[in-house]
Amino acid sequence: MxxxxxxxxxxxxxxxxxxxxxxxxxxxxxxxxxxxxxxxxxxxxxxxxxxxxxxxxxxxxxxxxxxxxxxxxxxxxxxxxxxxxxxxxxxxxxxxxxxxxxxxxxxxxxxxxxxxxxxxxxxxxxxxxxxxxxxxxxxxxxxxxxxxxxxxxxxxxxxxxxxxxxxxxxxxxxxxxxxxxxxxxxxxGRVSGAELAVRRQLLLEAATTDHEEALGSHLAACDRELRRLAEDGAR
Missing domain, CATH: 3.90.226.10 (2-enoyl-CoA Hydratase; Chain A, domain 1)
Incomplete structure (x- = not known):
C-alpha cells in the first residue's frame, strides 16, 4: 500500500x-x-x-x-x-x-x-x-x-x-x-486573517445558536467592520 x-x-x-x-x-x-x-x-x-x-x-x-x-x-x-x-x-x-x-x-x-x-x-x-x-x-x-x-x-x-x-x-x-x-x-488570501476567523466563527455558530444569542456576535462583527470603514474613509 x-x-x-x-x-x-x-x-x-x-x-x-x-x-x-x-x-x-x-x-x-x-x-x-x-x-x-x-x-x-x-x-x-x-x-x-x-x-x-x-x-x-x-x-x-x-x-x-x-x-x-x-x-x-x-x-x-x-x-x-x-x-x-x-x-x-x-x-x-x-x-x-x-x-x-x-x-x-x-x-x-x-x-x-x-x-x-x-x-x-x-x-x-x-x-x-x-x-x-x-x-x-x-x-x-x-x-x-x-x-x-x-x-x-x-x-x-x-x-x-x-x-x-x-x-x-x-x-x-x-x-x-x-x-x-x-x-x-x-x-x-485577499481576506485578512482576523476577518477570515470572524467569518468562519459566525458560520460555525449559526447552526447551533438561536437568533438572540447570535445577534451579539454579529453586531460585534458589524461594529468592527464599521470602525474599519470609518478609518479607511478618514485617510
Whole structure:
C-alpha cells in the first residue's frame, strides 16, 4: 500500500503544505497538525496552509481501522488539533483524492476551501461493523444537515466526488491540482486573517445558536467592520 509521509514544505508563497496519510499513527498526525498551526501562528502575515490528504489505494472493504490502538486522551488531543486548525487566522485549503476517511475526512471538513480529484470517495470510518463516533458527524450535520448525514452514518453510504461537490462538502473538482490550489490561495488570501476567523466563527455558530444569542456576535462583527470603514474613509 502506498503511503504519503507526514511532512511540511514551502507552498511557493506565504504558506506551507502539510501532507497527511490517515494510515499514520494518530499521535504523529496530531503532532503534524499542531506543528503546522504553530508555524502559522508565528507568521507576521496570516499564511495559507495546503492540506494534501493522502489516500490508500486499497479497496474500501480493506481500509485500516481508525483511529487505531489509542486511548480516549489521544482522540481528545487529535480533536483539539483539528479544532485549532479550524480557528486559525490562516487560510486552509484541503486537497483530497481517492478514499477520504479518518484523519483526511476530519481535516477536509475543517478546511476553508476544499479541492478534490474526480476519484474522491468520501466515507465515515467503520471498524468491524461499528461506526466511529468522532466529531466528523457533528461537522457533517452542521454543514449538510441531519437528513443527508443520516445516509452516511446509518446506511454506511460513501459519497462520490460528484455527490460531495453537489452537497457542498467539496468546493471544486479538478485534475489540475497545483493550478487550482494557487488560484484558491490568491482568492482567499485577499481576506485578512482576523476577518477570515470572524467569518468562519459566525458560520460555525449559526447552526447551533438561536437568533438572540447570535445577534451579539454579529453586531460585534458589524461594529468592527464599521470602525474599519470609518478609518479607511478618514485617510
Amino acid at each position: 502506498d503511503t504519503l509521509p507526514v511532512r511540511t514544505e514551502p507552498l511557493g508563497g506565504p504558506g506551507r503544505t502539510l501532507r497527511i496519510d490517515s494510515g499514520r499513527p494518530l499521535a504523529e498526525l496530531t503532532a503534524a497538525v499542531n506543528d503546522a498551526c504553530d508555524w502559522a501562528g508565528e507568521q507576521e502575515v496570516p499564511p495559507t496552509l495546503a492540506l494534501h490528504l493522502g489516500a490508500t489505494r486499497a479497496p474500501v472493504s480493506a481500509r485500516s481501522p481508525w483511529p487505531g490502538q489509542v486511548g480516549v486522551q489521544d482522540v481528545n488531543r487529535w480533536e483539539r488539533a483539528v479544532r485549532r486548525l479550524e480557528r486559525l487566522e490562516a487560510v486552509s485549503i484541503a486537497i483530497a483524492a481517492g478514499g477520504c476517511q479518518g484523519a483526511a475526512l476530519d481535516l477536509l471538513l475543517a478546511a476553508d476551501y476544499r479541492i478534490a480529484t474526480p476519484d474522491l470517495r468520501l466515507l465515515l470510518p467503520v471498524n468491524e461493523g461499528h461506526f466511529w463516533p468522532g466529531m466528523a458527524v457533528h461537522r457533517l450535520v452542521n454543514q449538510i444537515g441531519a437528513a443527508r448525514t443520516r445516509q452516511l452514518v446509518l446506511w454506511g453510504h460513501e459519497l462520490s466526488a460528484e455527490s460531495a461537490h453537489r452537497m457542498g462538502l467539496v468546493d471544486e473538482l479538478t485534475t489540475e491540482v497545483d493550478d487550482t490550489v494557487r488560484a484558491a490561495a490568491l482568492l482567499l
